[in-house]
Amino acid sequence: MSTQQEKLRPRKLLLPSANFGIVFDPEYQGFPSTTGWLKSLYEGEITFHNFVTPQFAIDTINCARLHVGALLDTTVENQRLFGYAEPYTWNEILAIFRRLYPDRNFMDDLVDAGRDLSTVTNERTAEVLRRFGKPGLTTLEESIKAATEQILSSKDKKCDSFF
Structure with missing residues (x-):
């Protein structure tokens, strides 16, 4: 027999990391x-970058698809799904910017804050994404590219970030 605490415990738990990628509606929400x-x-x-330590990231579309997939997939029961595609540092993101936009001057690398060395089991996450039409997790570089292209194409609109 289930206890009251067991009845109230979530049966599906999704733990997404930092979301990078396109936003739903930049015209109205900006880039939050x-x-x-x-x-x-x-x-x-x-x-704020000095206060945000190295961690993992996931693409915004992957994260949305993972939420819907976890909700609809009846095989996801009493599980934690980690929405962690790959670790990142700000210097790695600056390196991606430099590769994508070689004609633009970017700031020097930030003081090295280390790297997130956590080991994450996300095979189940990848499996749920595959079941819902995504062959694998989007790479950090692909997510950064999509976000930056959207930001640059929205330059003339009011798209201020807020924290």
Whole structure:
């Protein structure tokens, strides 16, 4: 027999990491939260980057698909799904910017804050994504590219990040 605490415990738990990628509606929401971090770094603003330590990231579309997939997939029961595609540092993101936009000058690398060395079991996450039409996790570089292209194409609109 289940206890009251067991009855109240979530049966599906999704733990997403930092979301990078396109936003749903930049015209009305701007570039908030983690995509705002990219916008700020791209523009040379580092007001908060020293406080955000290295961690893992996931593409915004992958994260949305994972939420829907976990909800609809009846085989996801009493499980934790980690929405962790790959670790990142701000210097790695700056390196991606430099590769994608070689004609633009970016700030120097930040003081090395280390790297997230956590080991994450996300095979089940990849499996749920495959079941819902995504062959694998989007790479950090692909997510950064999509976000930056959206930010640059929205330059003339009011798309300020907020934190």
